[in-house]
Amino acid sequence: MRSNRLGWTLLTPSLVVLGIVGFLPFLFVVWVGFHDWNIFAATRGMIWTGANNYRRLVFDQEFLDALWRTLAYTVTVVVIELSLGFLLAQTLTRQFPGRAFFRTIYVLPLVVAPIAVGATWRLMVIPGFGPIPYFLERWFGIEYRIGTYASHAWATAVLMDVWHWTPFVTLTLLAGLTAIPKEPLEQAMVDGANRWQVFRHLTIPMMMPVILTVVFIRMMDALRVVDEVYMLTNGGPGTATTFIGLHIFRVVFPKTDYGYGSAMSLLVLYFTIVLCWLLFVALSNVGKQKA
Amino acid sequence: MKTARWKKALGWIGLYALWIFLTLFTVLPIYWMFVVSSRSRVQLFDAPTLLIRSFYVQNYTGPLSDPVFQRYLWNSLYTAVGNALLVTILALFATYALSRWRLPGADNIFFWTITNRMAPPAAFLLPIFLLYTQVFKIGDWSLFDTQLGLILLYCVFNLPFAIWLMKGIMDGIPIELDEAASVDGAGQWTILWRVIVPLAAPGLAITFILSLIFAWNEYLFAATLTSVNARTITTGLAEFVTVTGTNWGQMAAVATISILPALVFLIFVQRYIVTGLTFGAVKE
Numbered sequence: 001m002r003s004n005r006l007g008w009t010l011l012t013p014s015l016v017v018l019g020i021v022g023f024l025p026f027l028f029v030v031w032v033g034f035h036d037w038n039i040f041a042a043t044r045g046m047i048w049t050g051a052n053n054y055r056r057l058v059f060d061q062e063f064l065d066a067l068w069r070t071l072a073y074t075v076t077v078v079v080i081e082l083s084l085g086f087l088l089a090q091t092l093t094r095q096f097p098g099r100a101f102f103r104t105i106y107v108l109p110l111v112v113a114p115i116a117v118g119a120t121w122r123l124m125v126i127p128g129f130g131p132i133p134y135f136l137e138r139w140f141g142i143e144y145r146i147g148t149y150a151s152h153a154w155a156t157a158v159l160m161d162v163w164h165w166t167p168f169v170t171l172t173l174l175a176g177l178t179a180i181p182k183e184p185l186e187q188a189m190v191d192g193a194n195r196w197q198v199f200r201h202l203t204i205p206m207m208m209p210v211i212l213t214v215v216f217i218r219m220m221d222a223l224r225v226v227d228e229v230y231m232l233t234n235g236g237p238g239t240a241t242t243f244i245g246l247h248i249f250r251v252v253f254p255k256t257d258y259g260y261g262s263a264m265s266l267l268v269l270y271f272t273i274v275l276c277w278l279l280f281v282a283l284s285n286v287g288k289q290k291a
Numbered sequence: 292m293k294t295a296r297w298k299k300a301l302g303w304i305g306l307y308a309l310w311i312f313l314t315l316f317t318v319l320p321i322y323w324m325f326v327v328s329s330r331s332r333v334q335l336f337d338a339p340t341l342l343i344r345s346f347y348v349q350n351y352t353g354p355l356s357d358p359v360f361q362r363y364l365w366n367s368l369y370t371a372v373g374n375a376l377l378v379t380i381l382a383l384f385a386t387y388a389l390s391r392w393r394l395p396g397a398d399n400i401f402f403w404t405i406t407n408r409m410a411p412p413a414a415f416l417l418p419i420f421l422l423y424t425q426v427f428k429i430g431d432w433s434l435f436d437t438q439l440g441l442i443l444l445y446c447v448f449n450l451p452f453a454i455w456l457m458k459g460i461m462d463g464i465p466i467e468l469d470e471a472a473s474v475d476g477a478g479q480w481t482i483l484w485r486v487i488v489p490l491a492a493p494g495l496a497i498t499f500i501l502s503l504i505f506a507w508n509e510y511l512f513a514a515t516l517t518s519v520n521a522r523t524i525t526t527g528l529a530e531f532v533t534v535t536g537t538n539w540g541q542m543a544a545v546a547t548i549s550i551l552p553a554l555v556f557l558i559f560v561q562r563y564i565v566t567g568l569t570f571g572a573v574k575e
Binding site for chain 1: 382
């Protein structure tokens with residue numbers, strides 16, 4: 001009926017742009033990943049080392065720790081954001097006075113630049129300056145120091161991400177909840193199901209594709225977080241909040257260990273793709289079941 | 292009867308308590324940023340208080356009257372709007388193709404576009420830097436430190452997102468409408484502009500605004516791939532953190548200024564958001 005030619009023509013501009021800014025750099029990173037390359041080393045050029053960088057990676061405790069930390073962080077923030085976002089979206093679907101106001105307020109953090117989010121949170125939590133440590137100590141006697149206690153820094157990083165990204169989750173879920181058909185829910189209520197049963201057996205299954213999409217997007221972005229944490233704690237104290245993105249940044253920039261950094265990012269990229277692919281497959285299956 | 296009514300009232304009180312608590316949680320950091328922006332360097336180290344007693348306007352007038360800072364703002368606006376427009380148009384074409392034609396390998400292409408967003412940015416800075424300074428150059432001109440360079444580069448994270456968002460919306464537009472228009476003698480282009488675009492308008496609006504926000508807020512690429520001419524406001528923000536100490540007041544003022552444009556846009560398209568952001572995941 002239609003010729004594929006026009007289809008390809010429409011698709012090509014996007015592929016060309018992504019090819020230039022995405023695929024070409026990717027090929028280069030693959031190439032460099034097989035080399036030793038440090039512009040401040042005795043030999044300035046690239047030295048072919050085969051899979052050496054990857055062999056080194058598997059035993060690099062710092063790298064593995066950072067990876068593990070990032071994974072734990074990602075799971076934590078995604079779970080909190082999804083629960084909170086669902087709670088908010090579910091309660092915001094009904095009509096009540098002030099709904100437009102709350103909806104607008106909850107979107108605010110979305111427009112703040114990650115770098116500004118980090119700066120703002122830092123302003124709030126640095127001792128002797130920010131209100132949070134001051135009031136916590138004065139009112140509750142809690143000593144809260146993100147520069148000293150690893151757990152405090154960790155919790156603050158999580159809270160910051162929740163603050164920044166829950167709005168996106170809420171909006172997406174809200175859009176989904178508005179779009180799902182209402183009749184089955186009402187019918188079930190008439191048939192005597194209680195709210196929880198309706199939620200558990202109808203709302204959740206119908207919302208599954210949206211939930212998976214949100215988890216996919218948040219997971220993908222949380223795994224590569226840099227700006228906010230860089231501003232908030234700069235990875236500290238010690239390595240408590242050195243997530244993988246920041247770790248790679250340190251290897252690549254101050255240390256200029258370029259070959260090793262490339263290998264590292266490829267492994268992380270591979271890891272992310274596998275995780276996301278699993279979700280993507282789950283998503284397509286859910287989609288097919290419905291159709 | 293009475294207890295049921297009480298229960299309902301308690302439920303509402305609980306909900307409002309939740310909403311108000313979350314409102315405070317949401318607003319507090321932004322409010323504190325504003326408070327800091329109202330204080331001079333000396334006042335900042337007084338005991339923390341949430342009240343604004345006096346307003347140190349120089350934090351705002353200082354950067355705003357600085358031509359360098361004005362250029363940063365202009366660059367941010369130019370790059371963000373340029374990128375959002377480019378991304379929206381490219382995504383419209385790409386998703387129209389992905390949704391209406393059975394192209395061989397389309398699913399893989401779709402997933403590949405998304406993987407572009409997953410790369411840890413740090414290691415990809417150098418290849419892009421080399422590409423911009425060594426490969427894409429004609430005589431003295433190169434893509435490095437140009438707005439065009441940033442506009443293209445931001446596609447790497449915005450285009451995958453936009454394609455994903457628009458794909459769902461395209462799939463949600465019944466193909467029967469295309470066929471009906473086709474029977475009436477409309478060509479593909481007419482169908483795209485006259486049938487698809489009006490129906491996809493909420494989705495296009497939300498794609499545009501989210502791309503705009505992400506592009507406006509980007510820091511790492513902008514900091515690495517610009518030097519003087521094309522610096523954006525986020526890099527300007529980071530420049531306040533200096534070795535000699537951070538000028539927190541001015542930094543907070545700049546941060547406050549920097550969220551205003553995105554905020555205005557967002558309020559402007561607020562009504563589209565809820566209808567446009569489903570990623571087409573829910574089909575009736």
